[in-house]
Amino acid sequence: MIETLDMTVDFRATMSRLATGVSVITTRSGSTPVGMTASAVSALSLDPLQLLVCISNHLYTRTAIAEHGRFAVNVLGEDSEHLARNFAASKPDKFAGVETVDDHGVPVLKDAIAAVVCDVAEMLPGGDHTIFVGGVRYCIHRAEARPLLYFAGGFGSLRS
Template structure:
C-alpha cells in the first residue's frame, strides 16, 4: 500500500466544514490559548468532549500539566481572534477572556466548555484529550465562525433540522 501525500490528505480533510475553536488552559499562573478545529462531543452521560492537539504544539504540555482545558466555539466575525491564537498575534486585541469553571474562555463565543482531563490518547502525531465537562454556557442566538477549504466563513441559508430521526426517515420514504 502506498503512502498518502500529507498535503493531499490535509486538503481532502479541509472539505469538511468545521467550527473554529480556541482551546485554553491555565498553567503556571498564566492563561494559554490556541486555535483548533479538532473538537467534538463524545458522550452525554457522563458529559464528555474531545480535542486533538499536535505533539509539536506548546499547548500539549500545558494541558498535561494543568489536567484541565476549556473550549470556546468562536462566533462569526471573530476571525481576528482565531488568527491571534493561531500564531499571528494581534496587539490590538484586548480583554478577550471571561472565566468558566476557573478557566479562561473567549468572551462572546457561541459556546464555551470547561473540562477536566478524563483520558489522554496518543494517536499518530497528535494527542486526543477526552474531557469531562464541568461547566458550559451557550449563546443560542449567535452564529458560529466556520472553516472550510482553508478559509473562514459563516453559515448561510440555515434550516431547522427535523425534530427526530423518525421524522427524517418518514420524510425520506415519501
C-alpha cells in the same frame, strides 16, 4: 482522481473539504493563560458528558493542558475570525487585548458563542497529536449566535 506519491498533501487537501467549527482551546500554565485555535473538536458522550480535542504534540498548549488538567473549548462566532487568527499565530501574548473571564480555573473568552470547561479524563496517543477526552464541568451558549466555519483553508459562515 489523480494519484500522487505524497499522501500527506492529498490527505490534507481532502480533509480541508470537511467544514468544521472553529474553537479556541484555553488553559493555564501556572498563572499564565495559554491558548490555541483548533478545529479538531467533537462531542463524544452524553453519559458521562464528554468531548474530545486533538492537539499537536509539538504545541505548548498540549503540555499546559496535560499539566493543568483542565481546559476550555471556546466556540467562535461568525464575527470572530480575528480571534481565530490571533490564537493560531505564534506570538508571546495571545491574550493581549482579549477579554476573558476566569471560569472554573481556566480563561474563557467573553466573545465566544459557546464555552465548555472540561477536566482531562483521558489522554490518548493519536499519531503526531494527543487526543484529550474532557469530562464536562460546565457549559454555556448563546442560542441566537452563528458559528465561524473553516473550509478549504479559509473562514466563512452559514448562509441564512
